[in-house]
Amino acid sequence: MRVLMLSWEYPPVVVGGLGRHVHALADRLVRAGHEVVVLCRQPEGTDAVTHPTEDVVLGGVRVVRVAEDPAHLVFERDLVAWVLAMGHAMTRAGLALLLEGWRPDVVHAHDWLVTHPAVALAEASQAPLVATVHATEAGRHSGWLSQTLNQQVHSVEWWLANRADELITCSAAMRAEVAHLFEVEPGGITVLHNGIEPKRWRVRAADVEAARGRHSPDGAPVLLFFGRLEWEKGVQDLIAALPRVxxxxxxxxLVVAGTGTHREWLVEQARKQKVKRAVEFAGHLSDRELAAAIASAAAVVLPSRYEPFGIVALEAAAAGAPLVASTAGGLGEVVLDGETGLSFPPGDVDALARAVCAVLDDRAAAGRRAKAAKARLATDFDWGTIAEGTVEVYRAAVVRERGALGRPKIGTGNVFL
Structure with missing residues (x-):
């Protein structure tokens, strides 16, 4: 099949797990004999002079990376305008593909930020539109859409979910969330988990020892969190639990690896909990450094308040680390309590501390759970199987007749209640 994918992330421009997902899926589809074009973007803050539009083939995937237009728009300050401008650039690049005679059998949109170009290009090519919803604005804000920006993002998500001919989510929890928020039938949503390439997370023993010495010179146990430093990731709960541990x-x-808007606030939380000297904010780590840090940790702790899937749990399992995770969203499907890790309710600091202590109390049992988690990767989270499931969705997709869509009504209270 000829597949046109649209994503605002694609390596090396990666903000979170979405970019890695799209890259791995595109790679596996090409390996299976399909023709894939990925429409994505150049880094934020560049322009057509410093970073012109590229059209290259990487690993068999044709990647069209569009340049930013001259307008002075900043993602953090002008989100909606910035997204519309990116979408306009993607639409122009996609129409150029159609003019040269390349037409997709299916258009696949990844998340709300590419809704406008995905809808436009699906209509222009008369191809069915498949959409993967990786997260929701309501979920990121615990059900509250009280600000204008929240409502704007939610309404675009609703549009994508209701305009798509087929919908995909990465977990059963996300399927229920999408069906509820966007008023679509859950039976029409396909669940396809994220996958992982375990080989990427193999690490040399010397690198593990070096990481252990760097993060804990005195040999004390190290807990590791890695991911975006945002409120919904729950790092504040892990810091609050650290004194009890x-x-x-x-x-x-505790080593906190990653960047985000809440970094300074989290530093202040560590100071308030009187554990600032015991918490290392390591910033961004390269893949090699991260794999070594994971493998050297006594436990990887994922305290998310909201998590559509939790690809970081797969990465921790691939590196062989014991897992402690909340049951938020998809994490409850990825980490099986007592089998592949230990779980606790989101936001429950006492339960978090107890789970971490249980790992440190019995390292042998933690090691057995880590091995079980790693073994599960080859069956439940194999990218080849996920790609096959995605192709089944593509083949089932047909352009549906639908009437005009009005604006969705947005509740003034918590939309999850």
């Missing part, structure tokens, strides 16, 4: 296991340290 340290009372039972003196010297335990």
């Amino acid at each position: 340290r009372r039972r296991h003196p010297g335990t340290r």
